[in-house]
Amino acid sequence: MVLEIRVNGETHTVEVSAGMPLLWVLRDVLGLTGTKFGCGQGDCGACTVLVDGRPRRSCITPVESVVGREILTIEGLAGREMHRVQKAWLDEQVVQCGACQPGMILGAVALLQEHPHPTDEQIDRALAHHLCRCGTYQRVRRAIHRAADEGER
Amino acid sequence: MKPPRGSASPGSSAPHASAPKDTGHRPASAGDGDGRLSRRRFLGLALVGGAALALAVYLPHRSRGPAASHAGASEDGPDLFVHIEPDGAVRIKVVRSEMGQGVRTGLPMIVAEELDADWSSVVVEQGDADPRYSMGTGGSQSVYRSWDLLRRAGATLRAMLVSAAAARWGVDPSLCRTHAGWVLGPGGQRLSYGELSAEAAALDLPRDVVLKDPAAFSLIGTTPPRYDGEDIVRGQAVYGEDIRVEGMRFASLERPPVPGARLRRLDDAAAREVEGVIEVLSLDVGVAVVAETTWAAFRGRRKLKLEWDEGDATWFSTAEYDRRLQDALQKKGKTVREEGDAERVLSSSDLVIEADYSVPFLAHATMLPLNCTARVDGDGAEIWAPTQFPNWARREVLKALKLPEEAVVLHVPLLGSGLGRRIYPDIVLEAVAVARGLPFPVQLVNTRADDFRHGVYRPGNAHRLRAVLDEEGFPRAWSHRIAGPSISASWWRRTPHPEAYEIQGAADLPYAVPHLRVGFEYVPVPVKLGAMRAVARVNNAFVTESFVDELAHAAGRDPLQYRLDLLERARDFEFDGDPIQPERIAAVLRLAAEKAGWGRALPAGRGLGIAVNSYGSCRTITAEVAEVEVDREGRIRVHKVWCAVDCGVVVHPDLVRAQFEGGVVFALTSVLESALSFERGRARETDFRHYPLLTIDKTPEVEVAFVPSGRAPGGIGEPPVPPLAPAVANAVFAATGRRLRSLPLGMA
Numbered sequence: 057m058v059l060e061i062r063v064n065g066e067t068h069t070v071e072v073s074a075g076m077p078l079l080w081v082l083r084d085v086l087g088l089t090g091t092k093f094g095c096g097q098g099d100c101g102a103c104t105v106l107v108d109g110r111p112r113r114s115c116i117t118p119v120e121s122v123v124g125r126e127i128l129t130i131e132g133l134a135g136r137e138m139h140r141v142q143k144a145w146l147d148e149q150v151v152q153c154g155a156c157q158p159g160m161i162l163g164a165v166a167l168l169q170e171h172p173h174p175t176d177e178q179i180d181r182a183l184a185h186h187l188c189r190c191g192t193y194q195r196v197r198r199a200i201h202r203a204a205d206e207g208e209r
Numbered sequence: 210m211k212p213p214r215g216s217a218s219p220g221s222s223a224p225h226a227s228a229p230k231d232t233g234h235r236p237a238s239a240g241d242g243d244g245r246l247s248r249r250r251f252l253g254l255a256l257v258g259g260a261a262l263a264l265a266v267y268l269p270h271r272s273r274g275p276a277a278s279h280a281g282a283s284e285d286g287p288d289l290f291v292h293i294e295p296d297g298a299v300r301i302k303v304v305r306s307e308m309g310q311g312v313r314t315g316l317p318m319i320v321a322e323e324l325d326a327d328w329s330s331v332v333v334e335q336g337d338a339d340p341r342y343s344m345g346t347g348g349s350q351s352v353y354r355s356w357d358l359l360r361r362a363g364a365t366l367r368a369m370l371v372s373a374a375a376a377r378w379g380v381d382p383s384l385c386r387t388h389a390g391w392v393l394g395p396g397g398q399r400l401s402y403g404e405l406s407a408e409a410a411a412l413d414l415p416r417d418v419v420l421k422d423p424a425a426f427s428l429i430g431t432t433p434p435r436y437d438g439e440d441i442v443r444g445q446a447v448y449g450e451d452i453r454v455e456g457m458r459f460a461s462l463e464r465p466p467v468p469g470a471r472l473r474r475l476d477d478a479a480a481r482e483v484e485g486v487i488e489v490l491s492l493d494v495g496v497a498v499v500a501e502t503t504w505a506a507f508r509g510r511r512k513l514k515l516e517w518d519e520g521d522a523t524w525f526s527t528a529e530y531d532r533r534l535q536d537a538l539q540k541k542g543k544t545v546r547e548e549g550d551a552e553r554v555l556s557s558s559d560l561v562i563e564a565d566y567s568v569p570f571l572a573h574a575t576m577l578p579l580n581c582t583a584r585v586d587g588d589g590a591e592i593w594a595p596t597q598f599p600n601w602a603r604r605e606v607l608k609a610l611k612l613p614e615e616a617v618v619l620h621v622p623l624l625g626s627g628l629g630r631r632i633y634p635d636i637v638l639e640a641v642a643v644a645r646g647l648p649f650p651v652q653l654v655n656t657r658a659d660d661f662r663h664g665v666y667r668p669g670n671a672h673r674l675r676a677v678l679d680e681e682g683f684p685r686a687w688s689h690r691i692a693g694p695s696i697s698a699s700w701w702r703r704t705p706h707p708e709a710y711e712i713q714g715a716a717d718l719p720y721a722v723p724h725l726r727v728g729f730e731y732v733p734v735p736v737k738l739g740a741m742r743a744v745a746r747v748n749n750a751f752v753t754e755s756f757v758d759e760l761a762h763a764a765g766r767d768p769l770q771y772r773l774d775l776l777e778r779a780r781d782f783e784f785d786g787d788p789i790q791p792e793r794i795a796a797v798l799r800l801a802a803e804k805a806g807w808g809r810a811l812p813a814g815r816g817l818g819i820a821v822n823s824y825g826s827c828r829t830i831t832a833e834v835a836e837v838e839v840d841r842e843g844r845i846r847v848h849k850v851w852c853a854v855d856c857g858v859v860v861h862p863d864l865v866r867a868q869f870e871g872g873v874v875f876a877l878t879s880v881l882e883s884a885l886s887f888e889r890g891r892a893r894e895t896d897f898r899h900y901p902l903l904t905i906d907k908t909p910e911v912e913v914a915f916v917p918s919g920r921a922p923g924g925i926g927e928p929p930v931p932p933l934a935p936a937v938a939n940a941v942f943a944a945t946g947r948r949l950r951s952l953p954l955g956m957a
Binding site: 073076077080083084085087088089090091092093094095096097099100102129130131133134138142145146149151152153154155156157158161179180181183184185186187188189190191192193194195196197 | 307308309310311432434435437438439441442443444445446447448450451453459484485501502503504505507508574575576577578623624625626627628654656657863864867870871872873874875896897898902903904905906908910911
């Protein structure tokens with residue numbers, strides 16, 4: 057079937073099978089590979105994108121369900137400058153292998169929209185289903201606090 | 210992964226304990242005459258012909274572990290290239306795989322330091338597989354093995370650039386200085402490295418370059434941003450699964466469910482009906498569904514109707530295997546270290562302290578599932594493989610396709626976590642098997658369940674520890690029996706050294722014990738086994754450092770002081786060619802204890818535990834103290850871990866800290882969360898719900914302290930892992946008085 061979806065501010069016409077998860081439309085149809093395939097079951101968070109500003113597991117989100125919504129992937133997060141969460145990520149040197157980080161960063165962006173100054177507990181709750189095999193969690197926490205402070209300026 | 214003792218692979222006759230051999234230093238290009246050779250090559254460095262200054266660097270290597278030996282990767286070749294471009298860019302080609310450890314940052318830093326390059330002008334390139342390189346990333350060896358030569362490479366290039374500048378100015382080179390990519394002359398002249406590159410390229414290799422005094426380092430010891438960091442946070446970094454090639458399609462592979470199973474019947478009609486499915490291929494490696502998208506390939510695969518003859522391996526279940534291990538623990542096993550006569554002392558004593566420990570099998574669970582992209586046509590093959598051992602993979606492909614050397618190109622994108630799993634070439638061969646039947650490139654992608662089901666697992670095993678204490682409470686006899694499978698035998702069934710990996714961290718016990726015996730009893734399994742971050746040291750550190758703690762408590766001694774006393778009485782020795790140095794080990798223990806406030810009063814339900822590991826094969830010693838709380842329901846929470854490390858000179862302190870923070874999380878996952886079990890020859894846990902990874906809410910604070918050192922750097926990828934499990938188990942004992950002897954730790 058042919059659908060129109062909005063990704064990173066652009067409209068794309070895509071031909072896809074019914075029920076195809078958004079993840080595979082992004083990666084295999086549109087070539088936006090910044091969104092990662094980690095488990096395909098919504099367990100790991102590597103495929104997280106924002107749909108109308110809310111975090112969604114793109115690997116279990118049928119593409120039909122996001123027609124007419126604004127989808128933001130990691131590729132669309134930076135404007136002319138990097139987003140403050142991306143900058144904070146670099147300042148804290150969060151990444152190791154980096155595979156979970158696009159999902160983790162978008163999870164953090166959504167958290168900061170809801171809680172501009174999240175507590176550690178709020179961070180833990182928001183990111184408890186984002187798995188990182190390298191174990192960057194401590195720095196994720198620090199980077200979110202740093203981005204929150206930056207947001208004040 | 211550490212090279213095994215006396216690895217019995219074909220072609221590796223010498224045990225790796227022999228001194229690093231003088232690695233050939235053959236010219237990169239054949240045909241260099243001897244005279245030219247000596248002018249262009251010297252001690253592991255070789256000038257590469259061309260208009261700009263370029264140097265190839267050959268690192269010394271030991272013979273390798275099963276992976277490399279299996280691959281026959283004994284040839285030597287340059288491990289790194291440095292090119293000084295006319296525009297001033299310093300291009301450094303790294304022939305090691307980046308999996309998060311920071312090798313694409315750390316190795317270039319060492320060159321740039323001695324070269325006095327402007328770090329912002331350094332461009333890091335990833336080397337393809339190449340039989341001239343001795344590639345392979347594992348065993349925490351990259352920095353440890355490269356240090357001296359990379360420094361000399363940088364210093365050599367610097368000296369040549371200085372000579373070129375001095376010649377132009379007509380001054381003595383000793384009057385010139387260098388700074389951030391410039392040669393500065395005595396009269397205030399300056400020339401950039403780029404401007405000098407062509408002239409320097411015409412010079413001979415200098416023989417006596419002077420290395421910097423480490424006190425003068427200006428880049429080493431600092432923390433520049435990770436090389437790939439910005440690409441990663443922008444979503445622009447390219448991992449294996451992100452490779453997109455013109456015309457490529459996607460494949461999913463249904464493999465035999467049990468090792469040795471054979472396909473009896475295939476009905477692919479329904480699979481072919483799935484929208485987007487292009488082809489179904491029945492191959493030796495399994496049944497591949499090829500489709501327009503990964504999703505269509507996964508869906509098509511679910512519609513396959515398959516019947517298998519499952520063969521003999523279905524006996525393998527965790528329950529049955531545990532019974533076999535219990536039987537095997539009754540046997541003495543092959544002696545792998547013996548001092549005095551431990552069995553006699555034990556059998557003649559009435560006061561034997563005895564404890565059985567067990568550790569489960571584990572899956573790597575790399576963040577990105579295994580994948581590989583391949584194009585195979587009449588001319589050859591081009592492969593994009595996120596692999597730790599590109600040459601092993603490439604060589605296997607050459608064999609499988611019966612192609613000449615030059616016909617196979619293998620690129621190495623970012624790995625997305627390796628942990629040892631990406632040493633093995635299975636996915637590469639499978640991708641090639643699928644692609645060779647197709648007129649277009651294909652990307653084979655594992656599902657998460659595929660990764661769990663078709664792993665190269667960390668062996669689980671069982672341990673029996675027995676000791677007799679002397680009048681002062683120190684062990685007079687210590688016996689450690691290990692019963693379990695063998696990584697080596699999983700690759701060479703007839704190896705005379707099935708214990709090669711499994712005794713690491715057990716047979717090199719650093720403590721003074723007059724009567725000491727370590728034995729290994731091999732109990733086969735049908736599944737594939739391999740190296741996983743810190744390999745056998747994880748199991749053995751858990752067992753030995755827990756048992757030392759048991760002995761300390763039995764003797765009524767403080768567990769820290771008990772270890773220090775045992776180290777005080779111990780002597781330096783070599784095991785398997787690696788130094789064990791009790792004094793250094795004691796210093797690391799003391800530092801960890803000091804940072805953690807060892808001995809301080811804690812609230813009820815809390816405890817501190819300590820453990821240490823000397824990772825001989827990469828020369829790094831780590832000690833960790835865990836502060837643990839156990840609540841009334843028996844839930845274990847680790848609040849903080851203090852790590853102390855003696856890893857020599859710290860090239861990039863922040864990357865090293867990151868390895869500890871992450872190493873603690875990695876280790877704690879198998880201490881608290883996950884284990885792999887088997888039934889009918891198959892892994893039972895095939896997703897993150899049943900094989901949970903540690904999450905952010907359970908992550909402790911981690912503090913890292915360095916023992917100041919001027920020694921050459923040791924490895925750092927694996928050493929943070931082994932001490933964590935025993936530190937936590939010992940802390941649980943301190944908090945509750947309960948000794949937990951199997952992983953994952955459960956109070957239930």
